Amino acid sequence: MIEKKVVLSGIRATGSLHLGNYLGAMKYFVKLSKDEKNSCYFFIANLHTLTTRINPDDILRDLKEIVLTYISIGIDPESSVIFAQSSVPETSELNWLLACLTSVAELEKMPHFKEKKDMKEILHETVNVGLLTYPVLMAADILGPLANKVPVGEDQHPHVELARDLARRFNALYGETFPVPELLEGEAIRVPGLDGKGKMGKSNQNTIDLMDSPEEVLKKIGKAVTDTARVRKSDAGNPLNCGLYTLHQLLSSDGELMEVYAGCTSAQMGCVDCKKILVENINQLLAPIQVKRFELNEKGSKYALEVLHEGGKRARKKIVATVENVKEKMGVPLY
């Protein structure tokens, strides 16, 4: 029997999932979950969500919605483990144990922390300790189930590097315990937002949501920023300066791509026609996901809670064993 590799990935429980989440990560999760050489753990990081003050009802609503969306895109809750971070209290315990092996300087230099801290200071908001120690909790998430592979986006690389350092550090101090997790970046894609300013993201309000209706998709793409240097249809455009062309590259056929590229650069195709092709392809992608999601409505949020309950039990079983081992080795067992 082949020894399966543990694949772990998490997502914060905030807002509805969008095309950037799907094309940038979730599509890849489905592929990983269908590979029988992998044992996949997908968790919703509802504890990390608390670094931002969010209404508890919203966290719960978003958590359930993410579970149902994961299932709608094709992740099978029987073969993969879908769970909430809060279902495994031992992860928080591991967070403390690993925090005692982490220097404040390491955390202060994390780009994510520096960016958030600067923004909070501009807004005169409190920088909470959770923001600083966020990467240690993420290391606990990764090391708890003894993950071998971690598929994450580029912005999370420094955090996974910390988890890798902590695995090596712990192994050197206390003996071989953690596999050093491999960063899977092969298919992590940066999906541009509709405002032409950067990545598609909930906080940037520049998304196509996975549950958007065809009319909403049409409206959003209609307003999306294109190559800003192309003012009139008669101006030749540069698709490489247009976020919508990147979306075409992710969604359209080779024939359509050639047609768009040639039409844009020769001013034979206007942005309206180019957008029509894109809208059609987005709607084609979303339709089966939405059908499955509406089917799940019949089972209701009770089903999402059942999945979380079962997933939580399975994840906890694995993580408890790691944390017990770690505590033994560090000299602080349960008496």
Ligand code: SF4
């Ligand atoms: S034709 Fe398409 S690729 Fe070219 S600028 Fe317009 S939307 Fe972008």
